[in-house]
Amino acid sequence: xxxxxxxSILFQKAIDLLHSARLQVVNQVxxxxxxxYFEMGRMIVEEEQxxxxxxxxxxELLSRxxxxxxxxxxxxxxxxxxxxxxxxxxxxxxSETLSRISKxxxxxxxxxxxxxxxxxxxxxxxxxxxSHYLKLIRIDNENERKFYEIESFKNNWSVRELKRQYDSxxxxxxxxxxxxxxxxxxxxKGLVLKKPKDVIKDxxxxxxxxxxxxxxxxxxxxxxxxxxxxxxxxxxxxxxxTFVARQQRISFEEKHFRIDxxxxxxxxxxxxxxxxxIGELKHQDLGQMQMYVNYYDREVKLKEENKTIGIVxxxxxxxxxxxxxxPENNEQIFASKYKTILPSKKELKLxxx
Numbered sequence: 001x002x003x004x005x006x007x008s009i010l011f012q013k014a015i016d017l018l019h020s021a022r023l024q025v026v027n028q029v030x031x032x033x034x035x036x037y038f039e040m041g042r043m044i045v046e047e048e049q050x051x052x053x054x055x056x057x058x059x060e061l062l063s064r065x066x067x068x069x070x071x072x073x074x075x076x077x078x079x080x081x082x083x084x085x086x087x088x089x090x091x092x093x094x095s096e097t098l099s100r101i102s103k104x105x106x107x108x109x110x111x112x113x114x115x116x117x118x119x120x121x122x123x124x125x126x127x128x129x130x131s132h133y134l135k136l137i138r139i140d141n142e143n144e145r146k147f148y149e150i151e152s153f154k155n156n157w158s159v160r161e162l163k164r165q166y167d168s169x170x171x172x173x174x175x176x177x178x179x180x181x182x183x184x185x186x187x188x189k190g191l192v193l194k195k196p197k198d199v200i201k202d203x204x205x206x207x208x209x210x211x212x213x214x215x216x217x218x219x220x221x222x223x224x225x226x227x228x229x230x231x232x233x234x235x236x237x238x239x240x241x242t243f244v245a246r247q248q249r250i251s252f253e254e255k256h257f258r259i260d261x262x263x264x265x266x267x268x269x270x271x272x273x274x275x276x277x278i279g280e281l282k283h284q285d286l287g288q289m290q291m292y293v294n295y296y297d298r299e300v301k302l303k304e305e306n307k308t309i310g311i312v313x314x315x316x317x318x319x320x321x322x323x324x325x326x327p328e329n330n331e332q333i334f335a336s337k338y339k340t341i342l343p344s345k346k347e348l349k350l351x352x353x
Contacts, residue, residue, distance in 0.1 A: 034126045034133060041089025044082065062086075084134060091137045091145075128152055131159045135166070143187035144171045150190035155239060165235075167342060168205040176202075191239055193267045196309045196331050199238055203337040204313060208232040211340045219276050223247075223260055226276075240267035250295050259292050270306040271296050274313060281317035281335050283325040293332050307331075313338045 044065070048058045062082045069077035126133070132152055139145040148171065152162050174191065175183045185192060193199055209225035209232075211217055226233050227246060234241050244262040251257070261274040273292050277285055289310040296308040312335045322335050 030129045031126060034128070034130050037085045037130060038089055038092065038126070040082070041085040041087070042093075044086045045089055045093075048086075084137070087137050088133055129159070132162060135159060135162055139166070143184070146187040147171050147190060150187075154190055155235075161235060164208075168207075170201075173201045173203070193238075193240060193265070196268065196270070196307075197334070199265060199268065199272070199309070200311065200334045201236075201238070201336060202334075203339050204236055205342060206233070206236065206338050206340050207342040208236075209340060213339070213341045217278065219260070219278050222276050222278060226261070234263075237263065237272075240265045241272070242266060244271070250292070250299075252295075257288075257292070265309075268306055268309075269304075271301060271308045273308060273310045275310070277312060277314040279315055281312060281314040281321060283321055285312050285314070286322065286325045286333060286335065289333055310334070311336060 044061065047061060062079045066077055066079045066082055069082075128136075128149065132149075136145050136149055136152075139148065148162060148166060151157065151165070151170075155161075157165065171186065174186060178186070191198070206226070208229050209222070210229075211222065211225055223246070230243060234243065241263050242265075244264050245259075246261055248259040248262045249256055250259065259273050260276045263272040263274065264270070265272055273289065273296065275285065275289055275292070289312050293308045293310040301308060310333045312333075314335060314337060317335050317337055326333055
């Protein structure tokens with residue numbers, strides 16, 4: 001091997017090593033910061049609980065503490081930030097307060113040890129950045145908050161992506177098609193893919209493609225907009241999706257058909273075919289997708305792979321058309337609406353009823 005090539009390989013390895021080390025340092029600093037802020041919140045809450053008039057005492061405490069810390073460490077310790085630390089602790093504190101523990105006759109020393117052990121256990125679970133937790137602590141529903149926390153870590157969501165998924169009400173969209181046990185599982189394990197229906201959302205929110213809701217555009221325009229924002233579309237599809245093809249041609253008996261988008265889900269181990277419709281769903285659209293799915297199952301998929309899933313994405317649909325076109329035991333063909341703007345929470349709740 002020429003010396004020049006050896007050197008270039010060495011240089012790249014050195015660069016990769018240093019990038020990896022920097023990333024680990026940043027991650028470690030983030031974890032230490034989160035743990036520290038949790039401890040700050042704990043100390044503030046404990047001190048507040050020792051005050052006689054908690055509301056007034058709490059405000060005065062945060063104000064005085066802010067002045068001391070800003071003088072010692074500079075910016076970053078405003079009253080608002082200290083309140084966030086306090087709220088962070090209260091949100092993730094899973095046991096009774098010290099005042100209640102004391103009423104049960106536990107000594108101050110024992111209570112302190114209990115609180116420290118609990119703090120260490122909780123801090124070991126903090127795997128996201130402080131910015132993530134600032135968003136999470138504003139989610140009142142505990143099960144919903146746990147879901148977004150798990151999914152943020154599993155999918156390496158940025159804070160921006162976490163905000164988008166929350167604003168598009170991902171949790172609600174997933175809970176609608178699940179029974180109580182499955183909803184509970186969302187808050188314990190996040191999204192677990194076991195069967196085709198687990199990957200389906202209704203509606204899909206495609207505000208990132210930039211097409212106005214009431215604008216006139218073709219199916220080709222919609223497809224191109226999705227391809228241009230493919231990374232975002234894969235995030236909206238969910239966990240485990242990889243892109244395979246666009247306008248995939250299938251042919252038999254000298255007839256040619258084209259499937260708009262083809263994906264593969266690594267977790268379910270199956271192909272996922274997507275057909276785009278800019279108008280109202282027709283029964284012919286579902287019949288066409290059934291043909292695509294049958295073709296893939298018989299001609300493309302391997303024996304060890306699972307059956308193909310077909311999703312028809314449409315602007316609007318009649319549930320009756322879906323119900324009476326597809327067989328009762330259908331587990332392969334799905335029809336979902338899409339929105340090209342981000343609806344308000346109120347609009348979204350009406351949309352998914």
